[in-house]
Amino acid sequence: MIYFDNAATTLPKPREVIEAVAQAMCSMGNAGRGAHTATLGASRIIYDTREKLAHFFGAESPKQIAFTSNSTEALNTALKGILNPGNHVVTTVLEHNSVLRPLYELEKTGVELTFVGCDEKGMVRYEEIGEAIRENTRAIVCTHASNLTGNLLDIRRIGELARAHGLLFIVDASQTAGVFPIDVRDMKIDILCFTGHKGLMGPQGTGGMYVREGLSVRPLKTGGSGVQTYSREHPKEMPTALEAGTLNGHGIAGLGAAVELLEAAGLDKIRAYEQELMRLFYEGVKEIPGVRVYGDFSQKERCAIVALNIGDYDSAEVSDELLVTYGIATRAGGHCAPLMHKALGTVEQGAVRFSFSWHNTKEEVETAVRAIRELAEN
Amino acid sequence: MMRKKTLKLVVTFHTTADAMAMEKACKTQNAPGRLIPVPRQISAGCGLAWCAELSEREQLQEILRAVGVEEQAMHECMV
Structure with a gap:
């Protein structure tokens, strides 16, 4: 996994x-x-x-x-x-x-x-x-x-x-x-x-x-x-x-x-690595047709989180597909933040959240980018 | 490309504890199926649902009764 x-x-x-x-x-x-x-x-x-x-x-x-x-x-x-x-x-x-x-x-x-x-x-x-x-x-x-x-x-x-x-x-x-x-x-x-x-x-x-x-x-x-x-x-x-x-x-x-x-x-060292993984994933998925990423990525410092949706697909369905087909564990649906979902217009669809840590690798991130690209293809 | 959907039986629960009790009971009785995130067409938000083939309906109802798990609802939907 x-x-x-x-x-x-x-x-x-x-x-x-x-x-x-x-x-x-x-x-x-x-x-x-x-x-x-x-x-x-x-x-x-x-x-x-x-x-x-x-x-x-x-x-x-x-x-x-x-x-x-x-x-x-x-x-x-x-x-x-x-x-x-x-x-x-x-x-x-x-x-x-x-x-x-x-x-x-x-x-x-x-x-x-x-x-x-x-x-x-x-x-x-x-x-x-x-x-x-x-x-x-x-x-x-x-x-x-x-x-x-x-x-x-x-x-x-x-x-x-x-x-x-x-x-x-x-x-x-x-x-x-x-x-x-x-x-x-x-x-x-x-x-x-x-x-x-x-x-x-x-x-x-x-x-x-x-x-x-x-x-x-x-x-x-x-x-x-x-x-x-x-x-x-x-x-x-x-x-x-x-x-x-x-x-x-x-x-x-x-x-x-x-x-x-x-x-x-060193917190700074760990965070720099996690941020690098987050940016790598973000840069890899943001231009894929049909993919919508939420959040402000112009911020220099942010949490190592990327939440997205693919077209109109149910986020639960995408998350399940990522697990079953690619072995990638993410969180889908509402994220216990109802007002944030309301503000972003994702109450019904939810969002697929990817969150990275120092145990993850660039290869894993690249696999996830490939998975999103494949799932977004018609 | 997302995989093709098929009509499935989806059981939703009031709590995660009920969903886990259902999984345990189904495993014990070799009832096929798996836990999935609740599909949006049933309910927006979060939580787990038990997904099985349509033909499993009666067996699932029996298991639910036997373990005393109260299902929120049993749906037929494309998953």
Whole structure:
């Protein structure tokens, strides 16, 4: 199989990550539950990963990083933990359902929403973000990059706007963490939500959130914390405030190994290679008659994603054909980004998404270009 | 060139878990077919469907009943 579904999850995981998970499963106790060798070993590995992520994202301290099971949990925690009835929030049509659905839920409780639109290439209209800000605006929430088109947003620009208006800035880094450098303080990010199993190359079921020092977020869940047993309330101190119950220690051990590997290999180097594959594919398919590519490819930096359609063919049918005939794995249909599909006019047809990673080769990309050319022939 | 379509039986489900239960049950009972992305003609969006020959209808209905999987719908369409 030629795997071009890395925006869904990167595959395969690095050997170092697999070994770290296996090792953890042989040695880890439950972190923060007691003081014997196995539990302390688990606590050390988890703290070590926390430290690595804090350094990776430029956080004030490791305690500002809370682990979650994925971006969705982090985003739900962030949005439901800071927005109150009567608050207004500005977001974009590029968002994934992990942002949209919690917001629609909050809307029913009295939170007001404004969706900033995009141009024909799916790029957000930055000027509309500022125009949408009202007296009761509490936050701006947006993705760092569209999971459908790969378009990258200028997070620093939006962060500065949010800070200038005294608003909280929440970023969904699902497609970019581990790919693009993110410095939360430099980019004026108050809450950064990330998953561990995409660009970070870690195991599924890992992820987390950075919360700016001094900002209090209501937890989504409360329970076992390993401290303050006799208190009726869950501890309010970060990161425990947002971590109830046993953590995914085995996965977090793998995530720690992944971050270490990425830092050693160099994000810029990995990204340059992925971008090269993405450009090679884009250049190969963009002129094929009947092929329509979505997204802004005039951007110097963008995610290694190319979404396309062939004529009026159902994207599900094209994706299935790519798998059955050519052994190429892609994602078809709607991509949990309903407003983006609406803006691009692909609600019915969906889109076939190719997403590349450092494990892919130029030969694989050339095979995919040939496949698209053959499928597009009448 | 895309391959020629033929009329097939396509079963859609409420959840991915139901689709996986269906696949497992069909494999156990040697019922031929495979999981495919839901065709647009049935529903725009995403999700998995079980695709089989038209002649499999009765056997599939039996399997669905036996495993307690609630199908969303059973369609005949060109796939």
